[in-house]
Amino acid sequence: MPHDDHDHPHALLPPEPALRVKALETILTRKGLIDPAALDEIIDTYQNKIGPQNGARVVVRAWTDPEFKQTLLQDATRVVAGLGYYGRQGEHMVVVENTPKQHNMVVCTLCSCYPWPLLGIPPSWYKSDAYRARAVREPRKVLAEFGVSLPVETSVRVWDSTAEIRYLVLPMRPEGTEGMSEDDLAALVTRDSMIGTGLPRVPS
Amino acid sequence: MTTCATHTAPEPVFAEPWHAHVFAMTVALNEAGRFDWPDWAARFSQTLKHNGLNRDLDGGDDYFVAWLETLEQFLAEQGAALPGDVESIRQAWEDAYLTTPHGHPVHLAETG
Numbered sequence: 001m002p003h004d005d006h007d008h009p010h011a012l013l014p015p016e017p018a019l020r021v022k023a024l025e026t027i028l029t030r031k032g033l034i035d036p037a038a039l040d041e042i043i044d045t046y047q048n049k050i051g052p053q054n055g056a057r058v059v060v061r062a063w064t065d066p067e068f069k070q071t072l073l074q075d076a077t078r079v080v081a082g083l084g085y086y087g088r089q090g091e092h093m094v095v096v097e098n099t100p101k102q103h104n105m106v107v108c109t110l111c112s113c114y115p116w117p118l119l120g121i122p123p124s125w126y127k128s129d130a131y132r133a134r135a136v137r138e139p140r141k142v143l144a145e146f147g148v149s150l151p152v153e154t155s156v157r158v159w160d161s162t163a164e165i166r167y168l169v170l171p172m173r174p175e176g177t178e179g180m181s182e183d184d185l186a187a188l189v190t191r192d193s194m195i196g197t198g199l200p201r202v203p204s
Numbered sequence: 205m206t207t208c209a210t211h212t213a214p215e216p217v218f219a220e221p222w223h224a225h226v227f228a229m230t231v232a233l234n235e236a237g238r239f240d241w242p243d244w245a246a247r248f249s250q251t252l253k254h255n256g257l258n259r260d261l262d263g264g265d266d267y268f269v270a271w272l273e274t275l276e277q278f279l280a281e282q283g284a285a286l287p288g289d290v291e292s293i294r295q296a297w298e299d300a301y302l303t304t305p306h307g308h309p310v311h312l313a314e315t316g
Binding site for chain 2: 009010011012013014015017018019020021022023024025026027028031033034035038039040042043046047051091110111112113120121123124125126127128129130131162163164
C-alpha cells in the first residue's frame with residue numbers, strides 16, 4: 001500500500017530487500033570494489049540512454065539500405081558495434097528477419113537474456129515465468145494474447161537467448177511507408193516488434 | 205512522431221530504485237572482472253528455477269529478489285561480502301532510517 005504520511009516521525013523505511021542492497025553497496029564501496037559514481041552512471045545509461053530507440057534505428061537502416069541489411073543479418077555483432085551499440089557483457093548479437101513465410105519471436109527460457117544495447121532492460125512480462133515457459137510451448141497462443149495473429153502459412157520460430165547470444169527480430173516493413181523519413185519510420189518500430197511479440201505500427 | 209501519442213505510456217525501466225541498484229552493482233562487478241557474465245547467468249537461472257518451483261514468478265519484484273539472492277550468494281562465496289557483515293550493515297541501515305526524522309537524508313552511522 002502506498003505510504004506517504006508526512007506526519008511520520010521517522011524516515012520511511014525502505015522494503016527489506018532494498019536495505020540488503022544498501023548493505024551490499026556499503027560493504028563493496030568500503031572495500032573499493034565498486035564506485036557509487038560508476039553505479040549512477042550505469043543506472044543513468046539504462047534509464048535514459050539505452051532503449052528500444054536504439055534497436056529501432058538499426059531496423060530502419062535495414063529497411064532502407066539493402067547492403068546494410070545483408071551485413072546485419074550476416075554479422076550483427078560487428079555491425080551494431082560499428083553504430084556504437086556495444087554488448088557490455090561481450091555477448092554476440094544475432095538479427096533474425098521476419099518474412100511472409102516465417103515470423104520470429106525471442107525468449108530466454110533460462111533467465112532473461114536480452115539484447116540490452118539495442119532494447120534496454122526487458123519488460124516484466126519478458127522476465128515472467130509465464131512467458132518464459134509458454135513462448136516455446138505455445139507461441140501462437142502467446143502471440144494471440146499480444147494481439148498478433150499471423151496468416152496460417154506463416155510459421156513461427158522461437159529463438160532462445162543465452163548469456164552468449166542475444167537475438168533481435170527484424171520486423172517486416174509495413175506497407176504504405178515508401179518515402180517516409182527515417183524518423184517517421186523509427187516511430188513505427190515498437191519494442192515488442194523487435195522481440196517478435198508485436199508488429200510495427202501501421203502509418204495512419 | 206505523433207504516432208506515439210496513441211500508445212500507452214511505457215512502464216519505467218526500473219520499478220523500484222533498489223532494482224536499479226542491484227542491477228548496476230552486478231554490471232559494475234562484472235565489468236571489473238569479478239565474474240563472467242555466463243557464470244552469472246547460470247547462477248541466476250538456478251535461483252529463478254528454485255524460486256519458481258512453488259509459484260509462478262511475475263518478473264517484477266520477485267525477479268529482482270532472485271537477482272539479489274544470487275548476488276549475495278556469489279559475493280559470500282568470493283568472500284567479498286560475508287552474510288554476517290551484510291546482516292549487521294543491513295540492520296545499521298534499518299536503525300538509521302528509524303532514527304532519522306522524516307524528510308531528512310538518511311546516513312549510516314560511521315562505524316569504520
